[in-house]
Amino acid sequence: MNSFGARDTLKVGDKSYQIYRLDAVPNTEKLPYSLKVLAENLLRNEDGSNITKDHIEAIANWDPKAEPSIEIQYTPARVVMQDFTGVPCIVDLATMREAIGDLGGKAEKVNPLAPADLVIDHSVIADLFGTADSFERNVEIEYQRNGERYQFLRWGQGAFRDFKVVPPGTGIVHQVNIEYLASVVMERDGVAYPDTCVGTDSHTTMVNGLGVLGWGVGGIEAEAAMLGQPVSMLIPRVVGFKLTGEIQPGVTATDVVLTVTEMLRKHGVVGKFVEFYGEGVAEVPLANRATLGNMSPEFGSTAAIFPIDEETISYLRFTGRNEEQLALVEAYAKEQGMWHDPSHEPAFSEYLELNLSDVVPSIAGPKRPQDRIALSDAKSTFRAQIGDYVGDDPDKKEYSKLDEAVDESFPASDPGALENGHADDAPKFESAAAHAKGRVSNPVRVKSGDRGDFELDHGAVVIAAVTSCTNTSNPEVMLGAALLARNAVEKGLASKPWVKTTMAPGSQVVHDYYEKAGLWPYLEKLGFYLVGYGCTTCIGNSGPLPEEISKAINDNDLSVAAVLSGNRNFEGRINPDVKMNYLASPPLVVAYALAGTMDFDFENQPLGTDK
Template sequence: PGSPYQLVIEALTNYPQKRFYNVSKLGGTKYDVLPYSIRVLFESSIRNCDGFLVKETDAMNILDWKTKQNNVEVPFCPARVVLQDFTGIPAMVDFAAMREAVRNAGGDPVKVNPACPTDLTVDHSLQIDFILKNQEMEFGRNRERLQFFKWSSKVFKNISIIPPETGMAHQVNLEYLSRIVFEVKDFLYPDSVVGTDSHTTMVNGLGILGWGVGGIETEAVMLGMPVTLTLPEVVGCELTGTASPLATSIDIVLSITKHLRQADVAGKFVEFFGSGVSQLSVADRTTIANMCPEYGAILSFFPVDNVTLKHLKHTGKDEISVMEAYLKAVKLFRNYESSSREPEYSQVLQISLSSIIPYVSGPKRSQDRVAVNNMKSDFQACLNEKTGVKGFQIAVEKQNDIVPVQYEGNEYKLSHGCIVIAAVISCTNNCNPSVMLAAGLLAKKAVEAGLVVKPYIRTSLSPGSGMVTHYLSSSGVLPYLSKLGFEVVGYGCSTCVGNTAPLPEAIRNAIKQGDIIACGVLSGTKNFEGRLCDCVRANYLASPPLVVAYAIAGTVRIDFETEPLGTGFNGKSIYLRDIWPTRKELHTVEEECVISSMFKELKEKMEKGNKRWNSLEAPESALFPWDLKSTYIRCPSFFDKLVISPQAIENAHVLLYLGDSVTTDHISPAGSIARSSAAAKYLTNKGLTPREFNSYGARRGNDAVMTRGTFANIKLLNKFIGKPAPKTIHFPSGQTLDVFEAAELYQKEGIPVIILAGKKYGLGSSRDWAAKGPFLLGVKAVLAESYEKVHKSQLIGIGIAPLQFLPGENPNTLGLTGREQFSILFPPELSPGMTLDIKVSLHTGKVFSVIALFENDVEITLYKYGGSLNFVAQRFL
């Protein structure tokens, strides 16, 4: 009412029962020059405008993107959420706990369900313990978690659980979950998604707007709340020319990654256009979009075009004609033959595909590309260079050292550059059929030529989904990969996250004794030093066929043009060119094998599940029957007090006094559980042995473990302690304790705690337990010089007040030691950016003012309710 704008709801031409918001009429000529990705944001703001979470001014700011980019924050309500199990389980545990809280407060727990459609894929639990029986071990080790997921799938509306053995979250998202256009009761709108993994960006290759966010933001979306982002710049990336026949999708990805990293697209949208785009398959596009985290963009968007529609027909998507008609009606369909006006971008980059040649990337960073024909000389240069991002600083007289080693009854010789890990892994790059088939065809030709892989090289094949195994099998190349040691070990994150079976002891010893620069080669996205294995110092990213080729060669110190891979039958030297598959061969096999039947098979697998999952028993009660003995699933205490209005913080002690650039890695529990940690003590008291501890990731559904792992990083530098250690001082007793033990004492004594910090508190990747953990430790406020924006929002989302010193002030200028007791009184009515009315009083009598970093009414409302979880719990009541 009173708005000068009218929302235009229309019937779709030729489909009168289908209706939609024709936002292009609302925007006029402004809309016609918006980047396609911004048009999706605009439609979402119109459809979800409620005057509180999404306001009319938000929609108009998006429409005025050209002048408002970087200057305003806007809300975004995605159409759906994708979770993987590590980050999904705490979200589902919170929903189960919320049902408990609503019941205890006299409400109907059955009403507690995700407001936004949510899909959870159980895929990140896999560890390569043994080459065989990984799935049996998966079900055995994680039965409690899987039973909880099974219960969730039965009782919650608006959520689906994709069981183990189905595939990676990203792959299933692309092949099955993606809608392109959502349809709810004959109402149409664009598909969009946020997920709890940085590689959610893959879906942008399908023309679906999506990116990865933290667990707390994801839970907020599941609860019906928007994600807030600064209206981004949009970089137009024009692709021209034609790629070399020998260049794979991975080569194109690495080349584009380098260009975009150099162009500084961090925190921006990237949108692709130009004649080169139509030459890229959807698999190519999703591979490029997948690399967003490596060049820092929020997302890389490929608008839907004819190539996308052709791909969707092969996948068996329904009503593609409706989809096409809708996208054209709201001007979200990209027609490269049309003379319509191009969108206006913040800046335009040009990349010629013709300049792209085969590359690998390494030895320590994904952005350090090395042309394959320069690999031998580049590795030699790395041996000579000083220790750094590329150098290893090996003395000249030791660069040709050879260490003999006995393995399985034979003697082998290790030298600098020898390959000990070769993995075609479950990373999302493997979604591209052409590169996977190329690896298989190369393996077939290699075996037929008599080539082998040395048995000590730890080889593995972990496809991104069952579909990959299907086409590798149906094309007849899977047995040849197996013969070279590339056995399918399972579906899920493995080598890429360090879950590699240990190297043979003899090989490890030889590497360490000879100080050998051993190498890993993998077709993934992560290759930091020591990530694959602590004794493997050089790691290269390569396309799947090159991983197989280097495994056969056994070393990176080879010039494929002039040196043979090895000796085949009859002593014949075999070169890479002899076994490299041609594009024609690849095209023929792809046409025969990557067909709609595979997508049909995945659909059947998704709908029917598997025997182990189907036979898994789980309760069907509306409330989850918590097992008090469980060490994996526990009801958290987030809902112990459903209060409205911020509570005064009186006589709080400082739990930790931290410096600048404290990251979420310092705060959040991650990795293995150290035997001397508070979490280990808890598990030991529960009767577990160290080999049963598992990891913090696997125990994210147990708040007792996760709280004990908060601030448990051995590199945490607490000024009270003076050296890196996960320790602090409990001031009432004067004891030096683990952070958890001190916090536990404070809570028993009824004493609130706060954290003092310097600049850029909460840097790093977005992690839900970086906020949840401090909350459960009893932290009521953080007082810092400045914050990383996402983490600041997460603190508010969990009910912790983010307070900031006034400009020019900090603990030193104010003469704070951290040993004082702090009282903070909030006024009855908060308003964004309040300063003078937020007073901090010390027990010494000193008083100073701080800034409460609440930027809008929504953040203030969430804080008053004790965070987003409690806010929504109150709404259910």
């Protein structure tokens, strides 16, 4: 059906595309970008039953202040999946084929109607770390554990039309989505329309940074979408988030997203779209937009989207999309009123504003993404919170004997005497309790064959993981981490021996630019060897800690920490031995590996002294 006479032709270069013009429907020009995408979706899929003229008029006449009450049928253009939640979907399709065959029908007719891509990223575990062959060994173990599942998915790719599988060891679904799968404007059967998607993972919203509307759904909804069925939803409220100013030197996209998470959690955006707008949008690189979109589930919102602009086109060109596609995206967005105009302020249900120049370096934790801590307050906040994790241990000491010896020595830089020897004849000995005065402390001596002897304590950082599509998709923070590693190595610094250091990018692109920049050796020198291209630590696949460290933690009830460049840090999620989990930018992950403890003041304490 075409109740509004919206079908028209758009000529781009030598090609012509059929489009459904939004300006054929009165009042759509006032809508936020995200609702324009939904309006076009309804206009193009109008059938007189599921989607009627009334539904289209309802979204065109959307009242920003009204509570959601009107149900619409949204038809996503494609489906993205990861292996944990995607495998059951393919099992169901195979079962449908079997049932059709049993009934005498043609089983091969059962195929996805919407293109579906499955990226295998959730199965790799960082079992091996700290060695040059960690990646190869972890992939080998992954195939041993998941051989039958992978064989089934390979069969599925050959058996079903419009279904593709990205193999293990390639990348994380959301990063692969923005770098390769997403097109921003799709073309099928001569019709051009906005790229939209649903995914079987909550962080599908990362693609919102590219201007693609999409979010995570359950397996049944994803299967329905694959079979061409719409997703039922209420027309949502849209929160306008105005960005002004510029990010200051030393502040990263991670710091911005943790600040935004804190703001939106306080405001309350559950069930709502968040849309970024304003003059500051142009100052936000696409990689930073993807980081913000990725954290939409942590905000509580359904989606957190940026409109299309020159930065979108630049990123598409940077990631290898062809010029014909770039021309289509720009021409379509401008024709449909979807191109970002910073001088135009759409109507929103609610408004928030952030001056990017006010953002400061931050971490979040120890158990919720919205619990942002300014880096300058990290040590004092840790000290204020550690008592909640230690509990009433009658054997706990206020601070360590090693620290007491240091306090009584003069000058202050002289090492104190150890319990089992003297400073003069003792080998180099690292302690997580070295500056524990003023807080609860329970230093535990650990003997490790390949790591030497050292001392664990409450607050020791036992996992430092550069991981997750949230941050590894961002070259700025990834290069920042590598440059910090280079500078540390050149000064003779090293990661603390109790820290499990892992590097798991969301894309092989990271490996390529590290190699071309000559930065890999510095990361490896600090123990950040490649362990896999997948979710790893971010979803709890951190792998076991070294046996002697795990035993010391559990035997002495130590409250230790993980620092990761991920998106979630709920208690018990990262590793069963670790109670406190902190989200941080990749450079700060490297910094905490060097510090070895959360009881550290980066503004006033040196990470070390050069040799």
